[in-house]
Structures are given as structure tokens and as C-alpha cells.
Amino acid sequence: MEFYKKSQILNAFSHEQKLIHQSKHLLLELYRCDCNKLNDESFLRCVLNRAAKLANATVLNLISNKFKPQGVTAIALLAESHISIHTWPESSYSAVDIFTCGKNMKPELASQYLIESLMAKEHSLRVIERNPPSAVHKKIRTAI
Amino acid sequence: MEFYKKSQILNAFSHEQKLIHQSKHLLLELYRCDCNKLNDESFLRCVLNRAAKLANATVLNLISNKFKPQGVTAIALLAESHISIHTWPESSYSAVDIFTCGKNMKPELASQYLIESLMAKEHSLRVIERNPPSAVHKKIRTAI
Secondary structure: OHHHHHHHHHHHHHHHHHHHOOEEEEEEEEEOOOHHHHOOHHHHHHHHHHHHHHOOOOEEEEEEEEEEOOOEEEEEEEOOEEEEEEEEHHHOEEEEEEEEEOOOOOHHHHHHHHHHHOOOOEEEEEEEEOOOOHHHHHOOOEEO | OHHHHHHHHHHHHHHHHHHHOOEEEEEEEEEOOOHHHHOOHHHHHHHHHHHHHHOOOOEEEEEEEEEEOOOEEEEEEEOOEEEEEEEEHHHOEEEEEEEEEOOOOOHHHHHHHHHHHOOOOEEEEEEEEOOOOHHHHHOOOEEO
């Protein structure tokens, strides 16, 4: 009985740990991308939308801005946090972050899709675990 | 003369290194915040706007979303990248990220202001250096 209780606690702990790991922030640097794609605002909005869907996320709003002489920023506000992309076509570089907080999220798929869509010949990806209180993952909320 | 040249090179390198460090991504976890403030969409929009100004950034767009039964996401698209805030009032928790890429940015001031405005009794801050090609910092671009 004593052992059973301990086992229960361990299972609960393991489950809790797993939930905590579901709040991920991916920082992605994309190098040697296709310059034209990095300067195409409409294309980047479509790509961001598709990336969000691949991550199992729901896009609630998507904004973008084109810079002079070049460069674009696009940000998707998700029900599960956000994805942003900032581009410098003159350097063939883009800085992306994908922050997902929720169950069954697949931010890595979004990351892989962005690498391929922008034809990045080099990239670096850092996966950072955010540290919300564990209760955050148990709450269900919907967009108004 | 030889020494002078070397010194010039070293100075240029040091300057370059310094510039590289100007692309910062701050990940901020705010715990034990004021729940009412975390659920106040208008307040959070004002706070984000002020935080951006303190960071020496220019806000080009600001979007937000209120969730059911509670919680808010607000994101500021900056000329110099973005600031986002996601709140879970039921857990007195907020996840913030401040990404600034440019000269004379002061993201740490924005971070400190957010900690104080949301009355966070605990927080953790991770400062992550993004790695753009050095040329990115030499380009000047403006919002269209």
C-alpha cells in the first residue's frame, strides 16, 4: 500500500513534469535564406499562418509591417501564445520565435516548415522551456 | 604604423562584438502578480506601450486579445522587433518576451518596468543574445 502510494506520487510528478515541458519558446536564426522571399510581406503572412497550423495552434490575429528600404516583420497572435518573424533580406537573415503554451503543441513542425519555406541554407535553433506555474497547463481557456 | 593598424583592427573587432550584443531577447517570467492587472486588457496595452518607449523602441502596431474565462495576450510590433505579454490571472503569472534589435536599445528598462507595473513578487529573467550577421546592425531602415 505504501509502495502504491509512492508510485502514484511518482506518476503524478512525472505527469506534472511533462506538462511543464509543454510551454516552449523556440528561438530560430535563419541564415542564407532566399532574399526575395524575405522581402515578400504577403508570402511571409501566408507562411506564418501555415506554420501556426502545423504547430496545432489557432491564429487569432496576424499583423505585419514592411520596412524601407527592405525587410518585414510579421507576428501571429495565437490562442496558445505567438509566432514572430523579422527579416533582413539584405543579409539573407531572419530571426524567428515560436512560443507555444498548451497541450499537443508541435512548435518543432512550425520551425522545420519555416526553415524550408525560406530556403535557409543554415540555421540554429534554441529550444527554451518557459516556467509557468504547473496550474497554467490545467486551465482551459478560449478566445473571446 | 604596424601597431596602429593592429590597434585599429582590434577596435573595429571590439566595436563589431559590441554591436552583435545589441540584438537581445529577454525572456521574463512574472510570478505572484496582481491578478486584476493581469486581466485588464486596456491596462496591459498601456503598460506595453510605455515599456516599449522606455526601451527606446518605436511602436508600429499593438494588438491584444482577451480570453475566456480570463487572461490576456498583448503584442507590440516594434520598428526594432517586438514585445509580447501573455497572462494567466488565475495563476498570478505572466510570460513576457522583449526582443530588440538595434542601437541604443534598453530592453532591461522595459523589463524592470513590467515587473513593477504588474506588481510581481517574484520573477526570473533570461537574457539571450540573438545571432544575426554583423551587417544587420549597420543597416538603417524605417517603417513604411
